[in-house]
Amino acid sequence: MNAKRTILITGGAGFIGSHVVRLFVNKYPDYRIINLDKLTYAGNLANLKDIEDKPNYAFVKGDICDYEGVREIIARNRVDGIIHLAAESHVDRSIKDPFLFARTNVLGTLTLLQVAREYWEPVGWEGKRFYHISTDEVYGSLEFDGSLFTEETKYQPHSPYSAAKASSDHFVRAYHDTYGMPTLVTNCSNNYGPYQFPEKLIPLFINNIRHRKPLPVYGKGENVRDWLYVEDHARAIDLIFHEGRVAETYNIGGSNEWRNIDLIRLTIRTTDRLLGRPEGVDEDLITFVTDRKGHDLRYAIDSSKLERELGWRPSLQFEEGIEKTVRWYLDNQEWLDNVTSGDYQKYYEDMYKGRG
Ligand code: NAD
Ligand code: TYD
Secondary structure, X not given: OOOOEEEEEEOOOOHHHHHHHHHHHHHOOOEEEEEEEOOOOOOOHHHHHHHOOOOOEEEEEOOOOOHHHHHHHHHHXXXXXXXXXXXXXXXXXXXXXXXXXXXXXXXXXHHHHHHHHHHHHHHOOOOOEEEEEEEHHHHOOEOOXXXXXXXXOOOOOOOHHHHHHHHHHHHHHHHHXXXXXXXXXXXXXXXXXXXXXXXXXXXXXXXXXXXXXXXXXXXXXOOEEEEEEHHHHHHHHHHHHHHOOOXXXXXXXXXXXXXXXXXXXXXXXXXXXXXXXXXXXXXXXXXXXXXXOOOOOEOOEOOHHHHHHHOOOOOOOHHHHHHHHHHHHHHOHHHHHHHOOOHHHHHHHHHHOOOO
């Protein structure tokens, strides 16, 4: 096809990536969307079943750390935009295997940047875009004092995951400042919604409630996160990719802070209701376990820059978003069973062994 733009989306078979791929493939039939994904435990082509046959979509199985492989994809397809989501994304795994996080998140990002530079620099930066998707966790942790992360908050990552993401953010900005690459970075708060791998809090707990399995709450459940529905994040990514100012950083958040224990109780009540059980009956599954090492107390985002400059706002109330999410996981038990079969069961058992 003679595409208006060719965009490489990395990590498109993962949770957020699959929503971004779906949005772009459906909304821009005159773009060619290439999804590069290694299909780690977190990547599943089943997340994209509904769009896999579209003529403007192609999937390539590959590793962002594979320099030659990435070069071949970018050159052969004349890629002019990159939206980079591929990463190792789970804090608990980063505590067990920090090197994997440095490899994928730091060296993988650097590989993409360098290949894009080698391909784009000689022909000129005009019309090119390297958009890096990052997290609010790079800013570290807030106290319970009402303060918010802004784009000016200094980087103070605590976990190997956030340290690796912080490093990759710095490399992206360095490629702008040193070579003039048109880059963008966004730092988003916790996402929730369909297709999230069930090792993360919300899908893990919905699945456990359904099967009446213990709900492992770290520490006292007092940590606070700012939750954003994943389709609202995808919508922000679309807007920023097209209209964001080059070299800028935008924070994206839900303005929706929840203490873990309150969110867990809401998830239990919603799941019970949708399963036809008495609301709250499964609260006895709550099991307080040893806290996560270095557990950040509170994340909360100030997204006023994005709201002011580009008019973006979250669209869903949390109660509505949680209900949609619970319903999706209950209706898609087969998807859950497929992604948690194999190695994952052993990982999960090892993870919680002796933590109770
Ligand atoms: P995810 O773990 O669900 O998906 C990651 C995807 O990357 C998977 O499809 C995996 O197969 C792929 N991948 C991993 N290593 C790869 C490699 N070496 N080469 C190619 N592909 C590889 O992650 P997610 O939750 O969708 O997060 C996507 C991005 O958004 C990440 O960069 C993450 O840091 C960022 N982010 C996530 C959240 C959140 O709440 N989930 C919030 C803010 C930012
Ligand atoms: P998570 O979904 O892993 O996201 P992140 O660590 O990136 O914020 O966890 C969200 C919150 O829930 C975090 O404070 C850790 C807590 N949590 C639990 O209490 N129990 C669990 O089993 C998990 C996975 C997370």
